[in-house]
Amino acid sequence: MTLAGENTENQILIAARDVFIIKGYEGARMQEIADQAGINKALLHYYFRSKEKLFEAVFSEVAANLFPAMKHLLEAEIGIKEKITFFVKMYLKALHENPFIPAFVINTLNSNPESFLKYIKKSGVNPILLQTQIEDEVSRGLIRTIKAEHLLVNIIAMCIFPFVARPIVQTIFNMEHDEYQAYLEDRGNEITDFVLKSICI
């Protein structure tokens, strides 16, 4: 592939990513993606054959970047308190940079689990490792007993929810844009605090 071609293919992927993430598969229009990329619509099919294939290219790339950092941190050899602190900080930072990814992934997987779950399967996140560490720290009297599946989901839920449900939460709490931004900043310490106060003895 020549330079021009590779460049175009990338422009398309970037534009498609932007449009699909905001509008979802059904709501996205090939013409809009072409416009966003500043190219002719036929080029989308020249490089990616079909809307479905283009979407798969976007989704698989998004899915591939979903877990590696999380996995790496979960496997790190540090105490669980530090692990949680870092995890929350890292996760909120990632969400701040890509606030629409979670809703996009959730929406895609809910409307079409059979076809897209395969991109999640190879996440490699292993709750057993975390479970082992928990049991170790429990036996050393540092934290109380808790199942890794609950702890992990609790933390991730508290991080993600204010982003996916932003319009609702912001409306119910009567916040302006900047106020909500500050609220999101606050949550870093709040979540860490909340979790540590719950599990530490």
Next chain:
Amino acid sequence: MTLAGENTENQILIAARDVFIIKGYEGARMQEIADQAGINKALLHYYFRSKEKLFEAVFSEVAANLFPAMKHLLEAEIGIKEKITFFVKMYLKALHENPFIPAFVINTLNSNPESFLKYIKKSGVNPILLQTQIEDEVSRGLIRTIKAEHLLVNIIAMCIFPFVARPIVQTIFNMEHDEYQAYLEDRGNEITDFVLKSICI
């Protein structure tokens, strides 16, 4: 309106609700709604004029049932520990009966906040009441200080997340359908425990 008409209108609303909640606005097809309701497609327009209007009818009804029970419980005159316990139990029961509602609402509001936020505005949920109660129980030495906005979002996030992100969580944890169902059951006590252990002194 005659009996036949009222009945048809209701059948349509029920069918439309089912289809819209699963497929979303863009993914839903008027023909599919008509089939599901067992009627001719033209009747959809006879009763609701357009797809948009029909969707609004569905969404406004869903939105109207989103907060009243929550609001009522938040305003109840019981201690905060009991309040949290009941809240989690009630919320998980509601989610068990309508597991797809949160993802539907989140998705709708993210793709079109301007047009649908108005159905949320009148929720009447007032975090200040909860804040007052928290401050009261803090002064009586029962719980630690925490902002109502964080406590409420934390609890709701932990309840909702395993439902909206079910395919991902179930896959990552390698669970079968029944296992996940049991996991969801477990979460009732887990969440309550998790929260109370965090805020009680």
Next chain:
DNA sequence: TGTAAATTTGACCATTTGGTTAAATCATAT
């Protein structure tokens, strides 16, 4: 029962949308 209004239907329409194609343009290598 007869009739006027409401309800229901099948056929049809216009637009949108994903996709195709043949021609034009560009880049590259000899």
Next chain:
DNA sequence: ATATGATTTAACCAAATGGTCAAATTTACA
């Protein structure tokens, strides 16, 4: 320079989709 292959475009196509309408059917009631 120019021939070859890759890239890009405008015009076009077929299917799907939301929506309309006139005719048929049912319902209500005088």
